Amino acid sequence: MVTTSPAQIVGIVLPAYNEGKVIGQVLDELPRKLTIDGKTFEVRIIVVNDASDDSTVHEIIKRRNVTLINHILNSGAGAATRTGLHLAKDVGCNYVLTMDADGQHSASDVRKLINAIVKGNSDFIIGSRLKLQKGNMPTVKKVGNIGLGIITFVLLGVYASDTQSGLKAMNKKALNTISFHSNDYAFCSEMIWSAHKARLRIKELPIEAIYTDYSLSRGQKNITGALDIIKQLIKRRFLHLINE
Amino acid sequence: MNKYTILIVFNLPFVVFGIFSAIARYKENSLGRLSLLTRLFFWTFIGAGIIFAQQIYNFLIRNDLTNSQPLSLADVVLVTGVSFCFFLSIRLYSRLDNTERKLSDLQEKLSIMLSDDKSNE
Numbered sequence: 001m002v003t004t005s006p007a008q009i010v011g012i013v014l015p016a017y018n019e020g021k022v023i024g025q026v027l028d029e030l031p032r033k034l035t036i037d038g039k040t041f042e043v044r045i046i047v048v049n050d051a052s053d054d055s056t057v058h059e060i061i062k063r064r065n066v067t068l069i070n071h072i073l074n075s076g077a078g079a080a081t082r083t084g085l086h087l088a089k090d091v092g093c094n095y096v097l098t099m100d101a102d103g104q105h106s107a108s109d110v111r112k113l114i115n116a117i118v119k120g121n122s123d124f125i126i127g128s129r130l131k132l133q134k135g136n137m138p139t140v141k142k143v144g145n146i147g148l149g150i151i152t153f154v155l156l157g158v159y160a161s162d163t164q165s166g167l168k169a170m171n172k173k174a175l176n177t178i179s180f181h182s183n184d185y186a187f188c189s190e191m192i193w194s195a196h197k198a199r200l201r202i203k204e205l206p207i208e209a210i211y212t213d214y215s216l217s218r219g220q221k222n223i224t225g226a227l228d229i230i231k232q233l234i235k236r237r238f239l240h241l242i243n244e
Numbered sequence: 245m246n247k248y249t250i251l252i253v254f255n256l257p258f259v260v261f262g263i264f265s266a267i268a269r270y271k272e273n274s275l276g277r278l279s280l281l282t283r284l285f286f287w288t289f290i291g292a293g294i295i296f297a298q299q300i301y302n303f304l305i306r307n308d309l310t311n312s313q314p315l316s317l318a319d320v321v322l323v324t325g326v327s328f329c330f331f332l333s334i335r336l337y338s339r340l341d342n343t344e345r346k347l348s349d350l351q352e353k354l355s356i357m358l359s360d361d362k363s364n365e
Contacts, residue, residue: 048355069359073351083352090356181345241282243275243338 007042010114011093014047015080016101020055022214027063029107036118046087048080078187089175096175100166109207117169122203124174124195126160127167131206144226151230152189155237158196163189167207174200186232247315248298254324258331259291
C-alpha cells in the first residue's frame with residue numbers, strides 16, 4: 001500500500017494596520033503553494049488586522065486563501081505578530097515566515113527565506129536589509145538600524161545586523177520556543193533575543209529593502225520610533241531581571 | 245529608643261516581606277532563578293544598609309567621605325518612605341507587566357476564536 005504523507009505547511013504571518021492601499025498587491029504576490037527539492041508545501045497566509053480603520057479588511061477578504069484575524073484593540077505590530085504566530089502554531093505550520101504588510105519585502109526574498117529555512121541549516125533566519133547594497137533604504141534609517149543593532153547587543157547580548165527587519169523565517173522548533181512580550185516594534189529585537197537564549201541556530205540572509213513614498217510614510221518614525229524601541233528594550237531587560 | 249533601632253524596626257519589615265514574596269513566587273514557578281537572585285540581592289543590599297547604617301555612617305565620617313549630620317528622626321521617616329516606595333514600585337511594576345501580558349493573551353485568544361478560521365478558500 002502506498003501512503004502519501006500530508007503536505008507540510010508554511011505559514012506567512014503579516015501584521016497589518018491601515019495598509020489598505022498596498023496589502024492587496026502584497027497578498028497577490030505571495031505564493032499559495034511551493035515546491036522545494038521536489039517536496040510540495042502548502043502556504044497558509046495569515047493576516048492579523050490590528051484594528052485598522054481603513055479598507056484593509058475589505059482588501060483582505062477579496063483575496064482567496066487568506067486567513068484573516070481581527071484584533072479588537074489596536075495593540076501594535078508585536079502583538080499582531082504574536083497573534084499570527086499563535087494561530088500558525090495552532091494550525092500546525094511546519095515553518096513560519098513573518099513579513100511587513102507595507103510592500104517593503106519582495107516576493108523573491110520571501111521565497112529565498114522559505115527555501116533557506118526548509119533546507120534545515122538554521123532554526124531562525126533574519127532577512128537583513130543592511131547586508132545587501134541593493135535597495136533604497138534612506139541613510140537615516142540605515143544609521144538608525146545600525147544603532148539599534150548595537151543597542152540590542154549592549155542590552156540583550158545578541159548581535160544582528162538588522163534587528164528591526166520584519167522578514168524572518170523560523171522552523172517548528174523556533175516557533176514553539178520563541179516568546180516575546182513587547183507589543184510594539186521592540187518585538188523584533190526581543191524575538192532575536194529569545195532565539196539566542198534558546199540556543200537556536202540563527203542566520204542572517206541579505207534581502208532587498210523596497211522603500212516607496214508610501215512605506216516611508218508608514219511604520220516607525222525615525223527618531224521618536226528609535227527612542228521608543230530603546231525605551232521598550234530597557235523596560236524588557238529590567239522586567240526580565242525582576243519579573244521573569 | 246535609639247534612632248538607628250527605630251530605622252531598623254520601621255524598615256526591616258519591607259525587606260523581609262520583599263525577600264519572602266520573591267521566594268514564594270519562585271516556589272510557585274512564577275519567578276525565574278535570575279529574577280529571584282536579582283530581588284534577593286536588591287533586598288539584601290537594602291537590608292544591610294539599614295542594619296549597618298550606624299557603622300556605615302561612622303566609617304564615612306572616619307574617612308572624611310561625608311560631612312552630613314548623624315541620623316535624625318526626620319531621616320528615619322524619609323528612609324522609611326524610600327523603602328516603602330521601592331517595595332511598592334517593584335510590586336506595581338511586576339503586577340502591571342503581568343496584567344499587560346494577560347490582556348495581550350486575552351486579545352490573542354479572543355481574536356483567534358472570533359476569526360473562527362475564516363480562510364477565504
